[in-house]
Amino acid sequence: MSIQLSRFARSLTVETAFTVLGIAKSLKARGKDVVELEIGDSPFDSTASARAGGVAAIEDNQSHYCPSPGIPEFREAAAAFVRREFDVPAEADNIVAGPGAKVFEQFFCEAFLNPGAGVLVFSPYFPTYVPNIERRGARPVFVPLRQSNEFRPGIADIERFLAEDESPRAIFLNSPHNPTGGVATEEDLAQIADLVRGRDVAVFSDEPYCHMVWEGTHRSLLSQPGMLEQCVAAYTFSKSYSMSGWRLGFAVASRDVADAIGKMVNTTLSCTPPIVQLAGTAALKHDAAERDRVMREFRDKVVLLTEGLNRIEGFSALDPKATFYVFPNVAPVCNRLGVTSHGLALYMLEGADERFGIASLGGECFGAAGAGFLRLSCAEPNERLRQALDFIPVALSRRDRLEAWLDEKPQYRLREPxxxx
Ligand SMILES: Cc1ncc(COP(=O)(O)O)c(C=O)c1O
Structure with missing residues (x-):
């Protein structure tokens, strides 16, 4: 008898951005010029003190195990940072270091979910939420975000979930939001806090884009009264400090929950590399000005891309509010051409031209409610963004090439408008 993978392993879905990244890289290796707008990575260098702090930590032989929740310097610096920047009442004991933000989705689910628990997930959503919920045998409950509501979380949807679900246990909240760029307002956060306060309901507040807010400043649910007690917030160095490959982030939670998450780190990762934590500590202490300058460059890119996309017939994106993604509605174009939105994205990468392509993602890669949209990140120099914008109308006009590509990939034909x- 051959070895059998578990039901979970067989059903595991992954982040499509990495799949499209693989296609883009292999096309590039074969000589194609590809503008890569598929992955949410920064094209900038890690900030200066992070790099210097990492080198100094290596020279200082900080190359051994360290406490599972993180080294004291890092936990203190992270607590001071969220207090100073987002008014979150955290101390060092409220912080747990981890390799990025993503791992805390799993630890949050392990901390709060038993099999059958209901978890509200706004759709479209960051793709790894669902596998992490399912890993616990819990039950995602999807609620659509709407472009007409600026992709803000619907308060009435949360109320309904809490009132009607047979076992409401948790909510995944992501503001600023990937992929849509939507932002929950201070009023939204206050209302969400009022709804969950004092109930046995935990909130995962995913905040990787906390420095990419283009109007006003970032607000965290954890600054609302009582919310530190029943939320886990996740922050990362991947976006703000261009450190995605270092793998560093942290969670903020009540002391008891932070202790529990520390045990999860102990039983999986042992600890987060101290070299990386020291690099991050240096970034938190010294790199705010460089970070903010880089963030302004991102904002200019998002504006450039949004304005350019909105000039293309059938594309409509909201004015940029946050993140380095643009999420245009392309349903009229898909309906006219008879192609799904992810099919459109792949056609512009693979099929529209022999020598040039754009890598992006269909909104359905982020859940059914994303169908009819594209997600483009701004992770390329401005000149390359302009080339991509010039190419899209050309690609859309090549109906014969699209038909030939769809003949090869019929799964991307649009069946229902x-x-x-
Ligand atoms: C909403 C959201 N959560 C989590 C992550 C994961 O970030 P990290 O690289 O820190 O693990 C990302 C990265 O793109 C994200 O967009």
Whole structure:
């Protein structure tokens, strides 16, 4: 008898951005010029003190195990940072270091979910939420975000989930939001806090884009009264300090929950490399000005890309509010051409031209409610963004090439037109 993978392993879905990244890299290796707008990575160098701090930590032989929740310097610096920047009442004991933000989705689910628990997930959503919920045998409950509501979380949807679900246990909240760029307002956060306060309901507040807010400043749910007690917030160095490959982030939670998450680190990772934590500590202490300058460059890119996309017939994106993604509605184009939105993305990468392509993602890679949209990140120099913008109308006009590509990939033919109301 051959060895059998578990039901979970067989059903595991992954982040499509990495799959499209693989296609883009192999096309590039074969000589194609590809503008890569598929992955949410920064094109900038890690900030200066992070790099210097990492080198100094290596020279200082900080190359051994360290406490599972993190080294004291890092936990103190992270607590001071969220107090100073987001008004979150955290001390060092409220912080747990980890390799990025993503791992805390799993630890949050392990901390709060038993099999059958209901978890509210706004759709479209960051793709790894669902596998992490399912890993616990819990039950994602999807609620759509709407472009007409600026992709803000619907308060009435949360109320309904809490009132009607048979076992409501948790909510995944992501503001600023990937992929849509939506932001929950201070009023939204206050209302969400009022709804969950004192109930046995935990919130995962995913905040990787906390420095990419283009109007006003970032607000965290954890600054609302009582919310530190029943939320886990996740922050990362991947975006703000261009440190995605270092793998560093941290969670903020009540002391008891932070202790529990520390045990999860102990039983999986042992600890987060001290070299990396020291690099991050240096970034938190010294690199705010460099970070903010880089963030302004991102904002300019998002504006450039949004304005350019909105000039293309059938594309409509909201004015940029946050993140380095643009999420245009392309349903009219898909309906006219008879292609799904992810099919459109792949056609522009693979099929529209022999020598040039754009890598992006269909909104359905982030859940059914994303169908009819594209997600483009701004992770390329401005000149390359302009080349991509010039190429899209050319790609859309090549109906014969699209038909030939769809003949090869019929799974991307649009069977039912998308709603355009
Ligand atoms: C919403 C969201 N959560 C989590 C992550 C994971 O970030 P990290 O690289 O820190 O693990 C990302 C990265 O793109 C993200 O967009």
């Amino acid at each position: 998308y709603r355009t109301d």
